[in-house]
Amino acid sequence: MLAGPLAPARSLPGSRRLGRRAYWGRLVPALALLACATRVPSFLRPLWNPDEGFLAVQARLLADGGDLYETVVDRKPPLLPWLYQGAFAVFGSGSLTPVRVLAVVAQLLTALLLASLARRRWGARAGRTAGTLYLLASVGLNPEDAQAATFEVFILPCTAAAMWCADRRRWGAAGAAVACAFLVKQTGGAVLVPVLWLLYRDGAGPAAALRTAAGTTLPVLGAALLTGPAGFLFWTVTGSGSYASFTGSGPHVLTRAAVNTAILAVACAGLIPPVVRALRLTRTGPADLWLWLGTSVVAVSAGFHFFGHYYLQLLPPIALLATAALQVLPRERLVTAVLTSACCCALFLSWGALAPRSDLTHAQRLADTVARRTAPGDRVLVWGIHPEVYWLAHREPASRYLTAGLLTNYSGGRDGPRVGERYGVEGTWPVFREEMAARPPALIVDDSRGRPYRPERVPSLRRLLAERYVAVGEVAGAVLYVPARAQG
Numbered sequence: 225m226l227a228g229p230l231a232p233a234r235s236l237p238g239s240r241r242l243g244r245r246a247y248w249g250r251l252v253p254a255l256a257l258l259a260c261a262t263r264v265p266s267f268l269r270p271l272w273n274p275d276e277g278f279l280a281v282q283a284r285l286l287a288d289g290g291d292l293y294e295t296v297v298d299r300k301p302p303l304l305p306w307l308y309q310g311a312f313a314v315f316g317s318g319s320l321t322p323v324r325v326l327a328v329v330a331q332l333l334t335a336l337l338l339a340s341l342a343r344r345r346w347g348a349r350a351g352r353t354a355g356t357l358y359l360l361a362s363v364g365l366n367p368e369d370a371q372a373a374t375f376e377v378f379i380l381p382c383t384a385a386a387m388w389c390a391d392r393r394r395w396g397a398a399g400a401a402v403a404c405a406f407l408v409k410q411t412g413g414a415v416l417v418p419v420l421w422l423l424y425r426d427g428a429g430p431a432a433a434l435r436t437a438a439g440t441t442l443p444v445l446g447a448a449l450l451t452g453p454a455g456f457l458f459w460t461v462t463g464s465g466s467y468a469s470f471t472g473s474g475p476h477v478l479t480r481a482a483v484n485t486a487i488l489a490v491a492c493a494g495l496i497p498p499v500v501r502a503l504r505l506t507r508t509g510p511a512d513l514w515l516w517l518g519t520s521v522v523a524v525s526a527g528f529h530f531f532g533h534y535y536l537q538l539l540p541p542i543a544l545l546a547t548a549a550l551q552v553l554p555r556e557r558l559v560t561a562v563l564t565s566a567c568c569c570a571l572f573l574s575w576g577a578l579a580p581r582s583d584l585t586h587a588q589r590l591a592d593t594v595a596r597r598t599a600p601g602d603r604v605l606v607w608g609i610h611p612e613v614y615w616l617a618h619r620e621p622a623s624r625y626l627t628a629g630l631l632t633n634y635s636g637g638r639d640g641p642r643v644g645e646r647y648g649v650e651g652t653w654p655v656f657r658e659e660m661a662a663r664p665p666a667l668i669v670d671d672s673r674g675r676p677y678r679p680e681r682v683p684s685l686r687r688l689l690a691e692r693y694v695a696v697g698e699v700a701g702a703v704l705y706v707p708a709r710a711q712g
Contacts (some may be wrong), residue, residue, distance in 0.1 A: 247348055251339060251355065258359045259332040262569065265363075265371045265576030266324050270616075271584055272372035274627070275533075276320060277612025279374065281626055283308035284317045284615065293455030296624050299649075301460050302451050303407040304378055317615075320373060327373040330381050335359050337384035338540055341391055342547045345510075350547050353558065357495060358543035360565035362536070364491015365484065367576035369532030376536040379405050379412040384540050386415045387516065390422040395432040399439020406440075407447055410460060411523035411537065416440065418516040425512070463649050481530035488535045491572060494564030495546035498557055502549030510548055517541035583610070586700055590669060591616030593699045597706075598667050605660075607685065608671030608702070609634065622665035623656055631656060632677040643676035645684060653684060660688055668693055668705040 271277055278298065282305045285296045292302050311322040335355040343351030363370045382405035389398035398419050405412025423432055448456040489496065503509060520541060524534045550558045587610045594604055594617040603622040606613045611626040625631055633647035645653060668689065672678035679686045693705035 247343075247351075251352060252336065255335050255339070255355045255359065256332055258356065259328050259335060262359055262363045262573065263324070263328045263331065263371065265367055265573060265579075266327065266373065267321065268577060269581060269584060270320065271587070271612050273368045273374070273533075273583075274610055274612060275374040276372050277587070277610065277615055278626055279305060279308045279323075280317070280320060280615040281611050281621065283312050285620070287312050287317065292451050293459050294452070294624070296621075296626065297455075297459055297630070298626075299459055299463070299630075300375060300409055301407040302447055302456075303404065304375055304409075307378070323373045327377050330378050331359065331362055333381040334362075334384045334540060337381065337388045338543055341384075341388055342544060344391065346548065346551045349558075350551060353550060353562075354543055354547040356562060357546055357565055358539060360562075360569040361491050361495060361539050361543060363569055363572045363576065364539075365487055365532045365535060365572075367572070367579045369484075370536070370572065371576050372533065374533060375409040376533045379408045379537060380540060382408060382412055383415040383516075383537070386419050387422075387512070387540075390419040393426060393428065393432070395423060395428060396435035396439040399436040399441075400443060401439075403440050403443035406444060411526055411534075414519040414523040414537075415516065417519040418512045421515050422512050477528055477530060484530055484532045484535055487532065488538065491568050492539075492542055492546075493568055494561040494566075495542055498549040498553055498561055499542075499545050501557070502552055505552060509545060513541050513544050513548065517545065586610070587612050588616060589700050590671065590702055593704070594619055594667060594669065597704070602666035603663060605665040605668045606671055607668065607677075607679070608673075610671060613669070613671075622663065623659050625652060625656060628672065628677045632682065634675065634677045643681075645682050657684060664692065664707060666706070669699075669702050670705065671702040673701040 266272065271280075282292070282296050282298065286292060286305060286309045290296055292305060298305070307326065308323055311326065315322040335358050338358050339351040339355035342354035382401050386398050386401035386405060389395075389401055402413060402416045402419060405415055419436065423436060499509075517538065520537045523537055524530065546561065550561060590606070590610070590613045594606075594613060598604060598617075598619055600618065602619060604614065604617070604619045605622040607628050609627050609629055611621075614621050614626070628634060631648040631652050632643050632645065633649075634643045670679060670689075679689055689705055692708055694708045695703055696706050697704045
């Protein structure tokens with residue numbers, strides 16, 4: 225181990241409580257201010273990426289009485305769509321600002337839990353260090369990945385809470401935190417491995433293991449019952465085989481992995497050197513933190529997609545490992561780590577403030593066109609990967625499948641031969657054809673723009689357009705189709 229928990233000071237219980245209150249009374253406002261500062265770019269645009277758009281459309285449909293995994297579907301568990309739905313119910317669905325505020329709270333909670341873990345193990349200075357280093361590194365990705373209020377941001381407080389509870393032998397609560405992480409996104413469940421390691425290391429016994437198992441399984445079972453066990457199981461576990469396949473996109477995916485790893489390494493330029501230096505001195509480290517980092521690496525790699533926002537899951541264990549390393553290094557190393565991290569944070573915040581907005585501009589142009597050409601009650605089909613068009617245009621999607629990716633496997637970032645009708649999620653095309661026949665969309669927007677899922681490569685969509693629709697115009701490369709009878 226780099227360092228063990230510090231021995232408690234010999235003081236009266238009352239004085240310890242006062243010291244604890246003073247410590248957190250100073251640290252919480254400081255970390256809250258830092259969390260707000262690092263999330264400023266997130267409020268500078270209405271949307272950061274299609275995932276936010278997808279969640280916004282889902283939440284609006286659910287608020288209108290829809291059912292998850294039936295009226296609208298996704299490969300994700302239900303917790304974040306429900307959170308968006310709740311925010312929309314309270315504040316309205318016209319802005320993501322309330323969800324962005326919740327993302328700030330999520331980052332602050334993560335930092336505070338890491339600070340508490342570090343303080344318990346290595347003392348007061350370590351607590352301040354862990355919370356600060358985490359928040360400084362938390363923006364260290366492409367702004368579309370770091371600033372969006374999407375799944376990984378809300379995984380982080382759950383995974384940190386799981387480790388916090390396990391460190392204090394609160395096994396039932398640790399299991400519940402693991403379940404919450406899983407219910408935000410499946411890969412969040414990877415934190416169960418270091419939790420079980422802590423249970424084993426402490427020799428907690430069968431009763432503790434039973435409490436952990438109950439805490440983990442009962443919330444998941446409850447979510448399955450609320451959404452329908454069959455749909456929950458299919459969309460969160462068994463229906464994503466093609467999405468998780470590596471076949472057909474090797475160079476494309478490996479390039480993305482290398483680029484995002486390099487970006488994260490820049491963000492962690494203040495954290496990685498202390499860990500490397502300390503390992504040279506001690507040859508070891510906190511086993512549970514290394515296990516947490518290792519399982520997070522596996523979670524990032526699962527499915528072989530390596531999108532930038534996946535890498536956020538690595539930051540809590542990296543911040544704690546750096547904090548542990550700094551306890552055995554000279555004090556000037558701490559100053560260097562914090563200053564380097566602050567400079568990197570400023571660099572990424574500048575990137576976020578100045579980032580180009582080409583995708584958002586395209587989606588807004590399409591949304592304006594859709595809103596002009598349709599009435600508020602009309603249903604629309606946007607054939608592409610920008611579900612935010614529905615939300616921006618205030619129009620209902622004509623299909624439960626909000627992107628072409630669910631129907632063609634393109635949503636996994638595939639650019640090779642495994643994109644097309646035959647590679648879509650099992651059972652989706654019969655349902656899609658029924659939807660188009662039962663309630664034909666008043667407008668179809670082909671936003672494929674030459675990508676592998678363009679209608680020429682999708683026979684069912686090609687027939688639908690040829691037999692029942694006519695092209696009436698083009699907007700920024702997207703082709704507009706209306707029913708042929710409307711032109712007659």
